[in-house]
Amino acid sequence: MMIRPASETGERGELAQAKADGRASMLAAAVGKEVRSLRRMLNMPATALAAVAGISNGMLSKIESGTATPSFSTLLALAEALKVPVARLFVGHDERADYSLVRSGKGITIRRRGSKAGITYQLIGHVLSGERYVEPYLVTIDETATDSPGFQHTGIEFMYVLRGSMLYRYAGSLFEIYEGDSLVFDAKAVHGHERILQGPVTYLSVVFNLRA
Template identity: 45%
Template sequence: MSNSNSQNHASAQSNKLEIAIGREIRAFRKKMDLTISELAKLAGLSAGMLSKIENGNASPSLATLQSLSGALNIPVTAFFRKYEEDRDASFVRAGEGLIIERRGTRAGHQYQLLGHSVGKSISVEPYMITLTEESEVFPLFQHPGMEFLYMLEGKMVYMHGDKSYSLSPGDSLFFDADAPHGPEELRELPIRFLSVIVSPRFSD
């Protein structure tokens, strides 16, 4: 019985989040003077799906939220802003982070978003990144702000700008994320590391 109540509570919380995200998307869309059809086209969605998302009747995937954030030129975390306003902390149990599909990701590369900042001036995005398959070509990332990596498991060579760093468990790397960066060589799988991205939040 308690399990059922727990599931109902989780469902209610999920719906509350969907409604909050939908309201934020609608607010940003209206701020840019876009119709549902116009924004849907920019984000590669159907107008019907976007309407459901805005009304809190559909749960958007993180990939969909990334498409919408790109179309609206805002960070993904902006969609969670109102939902987080009355919350002091983001608590994520082991293995329950939101799975994100980042551009250039492939099988064996998993990004889990572990929370999002509530602050007004900066955006903080902590990710748990797991690499389980060998690959010869890696995507290079480049974005505003700073990034902090902390190795938990495995070994890899990580590139930042024109330098390469050999990382083992316990090693960390803090760098300017404006320069191209990403894994260069996977030396010991599986690889697991924490990545925290800090960047200026777009002003309203």
């Protein structure tokens, strides 16, 4: 039987403790970030949340900054005040990784409701993570396409033009968009291409949303 030196055993114990402390710090940071995010979504002042949860303003500040690890009873009180299940507070610490790999040319061609001939939408991935989902599309508009009827949907949309140029409508504004340009907007307002300036136009469209 080999007996390890006390110094080596001690070093391993310190390493294990350091790893445990690191995981605890990551958990505290994730919980704090989620508490702050939920509070802001409810437009609730920090003082109001602290009062409802029965904790001090200073403690809430430490929890949201990730510098304090709340007890389970405090987590329950915070979850109740924020009107969410307590498990929701740990969503940022979920280690599951959802990914989507789509090979070149293997995206799924779909037809969006209201779209016209000459416009192709290719879904090139789909990621669900916690309460969020992301849908990237490769959109191609050829010269024969008529103007878009305009789309409205939930979420935030990011566009990046890969080739061509077009006149693009968003709410009451019109933009000339060229290769290399990008646009980010709240997709609840009416949006869509108005006219092709130089076609065909290909752009990447990524929609970020919350799961209902």
